[in-house]
Amino acid sequence: MPVPFIMPKFDMDQEKATIISWSKKEGDLVKFDETVLTVETEKVAIDVPAPASGILAGILYKDGDVVPVTKVIAYILKEGESIADLSKADSPTLPSKPEAAPVLQTTVAAQAASVNATPVALRMAKEEGVDLSKVLASGDKITREDVQHYIEEQKKPAARVTLPATPAARRISLETGIPLEAVAGSGPRGRVRSADVLAKANLVPSSVTTINGREAEVVPLSSIRRTIAERMQKSFQESPHIALTVDVDMTEIENTRKRFNVQAEKLGQPRITITALMIKVVAWALVRNPYINASFNGDSISLWKDVNIGVATAVPQGLVVPVLKGVDRLGVNEINMRLSELADKARENKLKLEDVQGGTFTISNLGMFGIRQFRAVINPPESAILAVGSVVRRPIVVDDQDRVEVHPMLSLTLSADHRVIDGVIAARFLSDLVAGLKSPSLLLF
């Protein structure tokens, strides 16, 4: 029986995926677990492996199509099988109507339904062990010449390079991770040039149009932008957001950082960033406040055992949230290093799926832009997000004598999902966080 090839689901709340490119085509031999196509989910590009070994046939979707997960996109045939076999069984996975226009069925597939060949051709095929469903007929019927031609073609080594692209385009493709197959070539005969790959990597080509009498540059939504749009809308609609703000005195934590760095320099280690320290304190606070590190399931709440903190990072394509896993168990040094690694990967567009999955809490920092305070939107399926502003040296009252000193002050705003987190719970978390930042030695207990 032909094995249905379905669009797999990679993420818990993934609903669909966009086909970037097929790396195999109709009629190709595929091996179990071999990459057959590349798709793009909300977060990253993923290679999809074959569910079985055999011949790829009956491809229903093409590059660029958006396919719901678990939909059948193709079939894997064994020697001698054909798509026609499907109609024999009552297959519940038989595709009804594909979302987008179906892939042009090749003459082969159509023929496979009723193998139309001359008796001579039939006999030759049998003798030579040729699968007639793979032979292209030059006329109405498959002739001996057609079979002959097929046999000769099989003898030739497969083309090693099938996609025309300049050396520069190939290099940029490797560097950016954008497969050449995903890029439309602007050169003669479909040749992909470096500008084509660059356009795909950085900018989505836009056009200037007039809408209702007013001029605008119309920028089509890139995959990432579409994803962000959908998720943010969903988050806002579904999770009742409450926001709580605290101002924290950063003197102690900055002193701690300085002390760390003196040590670090002596040992030849890289310097610790404030973000790394903050993440450590946040993780500690999360452990003490499990409902902040949770997810709403409709009829239950999952209180996650691991503390996986995502750090929102801006990249040319938009926003990505690489995740630091098991932060509660990591030392500040390690947090610092991993943060740096993830930031590099994000910048080079080399993040993998596991780098952006599994977050339980997110931190968003706009402090570098001088934003003093802001509210972020929760990153589903998480229940809370911490918005970090910029550190500002301000005069504050430091004791009950009303003495005023200038201290580095930071504004933190927690947005929380009221379905999971009440105001008091949120407040307790923030209170712990502030305490930890003001007296880092608390973390020892």
Add this chain to the structure above:
Amino acid sequence: MSKDKGKIKEKDIGTREQFEERVKRLGLSDKNLIGLYRTMCTVRHFEYMADKLYAAGKVHGTMHLSAGQEAVAAGISLAVRPDDYLINHHRGHGHFIAKGADINLMMAEFLGKDTGYNRGRGGSMHIADFQSNNLGANGIVGGGIPQAVGVGLALQMQKRKEICICIFGDGAANEGVFHEAMNMVALWKLPVLYICENNKYGMSMDVERATAKLPIAQRAEAYGIPWACVDGNEVVEVYDAMKIAADHVRSGKGPYFVEAITYRYFGHSKSDRNLYRSKEEINDWKQNRDPIMRFTKHLLQSEILDESQAQEIGGQAEQVILKAVEFAEASPEPDISTLMEFVYA
């Protein structure tokens, strides 16, 4: 230039009286004569050793041996000065040895060793020693003939006393540049002594089948160059003719052309199986006209050497060659790391 001088000497110097009379007239001392003898023996031994080494697989490529032509080399060398410039051809071992080359370095070059004259880059066909004004052998037949024009020109422009000796074979006389060069040396009266070693064969072509009019030397007349034609296997004759020629050239009177008739025993090169000439002919020259044999006869007759002395000299010459082989075999090959050297100065 008189017509007499141009003719091949019909009288030989076979008798003792004739020999001694010539030697006296030419002012040749015993030392000179013994020197000539030694030179010829050295050349003979060198050439035969070369052949042996090749047969033993120790020399690769090819080589062009001049055994049988020793008298020409020896005669020239005595007639000219040590610092005269020599342009040679590929059958030139004899001329190098006669000019006083270091046999060790010659042998080393022969074997392609780094200690050779050309650091193993040239081999038999390109041996040169610029220290002694030996401007090298040329592998292109006639290639050196026009270069002699330049050497002569420089000598003239620099007002020097040396002359340029350019040796080539009967085959080269038919190259186009031969005529260009003859014309120009004569035109500018350059101090070049052209010597044609006519050993009767180009490669396999008999000189009579290749050359429209003999003697070759007579061509010089067309360019207004004085010429002579001499028995190349009678060393004293060779000396006689070469001395006249060299003195003429050195006096600033312009070029001179001498043709020496001789014969080679070995084939043109190692791949030559002598199919174009008969064994009888080769033997005739070897037995009846061999230059060393003839000279030895003179020396013994005139009691300048006795049998044992002659043998002694021969033996010494052989020793020199054997030592050279030792030296060469012990020498290192050029290192592969030096492959790209000497392309540009």
Add this chain to the structure above:
Amino acid sequence: MPEISYLEAIRQALWQEMKRDERVFLLGEDIGRYGGAFGLTHDMLDEFGPERVRETPISEATIVATAIGASLLGMRPVAEIMFMDFVTLALDQIANQAAKMHFMFGGRTTVPIVIRMPGGSGSGAASQHSQSLESVLMHFPGLKVVNPSTPYDAKGLMLASIRDPNPVCFVEHKVLYKTKGEVPEGDYTIPIGVAEIKRAGRDITVVANNIMVMKTLNVAEKLSKDGIEVEVIDPRTLLPFDTETIINSVARTGRLLVVHEACLTGGWAGEVIACVVGSPAFDYIDAPVRRLGGKDIPIPYNRGLEKFAIPQEADIEQEIRALVEGKI
């Protein structure tokens, strides 16, 4: 700075060097009273005398051989082959002798000669007096082949060539003789084996020699108005060829076009392209690597045919546009 012609620049170099170094002398056909076929040596006979401005019979092979022989004794001859086409008559002395002597003699001697030869079409001199044979001369290791495109380069390279201890083929272009440019009056040399970026540009690298340099620069000027910036490189020396400059340039622009008057087949453009495509610059190539050369025909006599036998400015412009715009 005075502006003089390409012809005058070469003459100036010869004159100044002959004054400076008495070992230098000229030999060639009709270079004396006649002043040379193109007038390059006019008045030099009177200045330097018949010994040093030595007229020869029509014997190209021996002219070169004489230069070789004289150089072995320390002279610095500059021989002239009246038309580059006649170099074939002297090829044994150039290729088998001059080029190889330093090497075959184990580095024990040098052959410091210069052989001047004007080539090129455009004067209606037909097939046997109009060739560009520099590609052939490039094939003999030990030889240097120099090919200036401007008066400034011509003088500097001639002085460098005379002073170089190796045999140098100095390839001139007869149509360039009349072109003018600024040339310093004093002594200066241009290093042999170093290319010059005559015009910097971002979009494409064009390598051209002698007369094609000028044409390419004109085209570059025009294309600049359309926002296409062409980098023009003049190799100045063809052997040894400065491939490094070209490779670095192509790594920046991603596109290469080579233009020469010499016939396309076997022309030196193939040599340059092979070097570049085989180099690390390969990964930066963003367009087909192409060449324009003379048509594979002997140069015709008819003026119109002669003109179109070699690349024109329109051809160069068209090719550059097509490459930059990704049309080919």
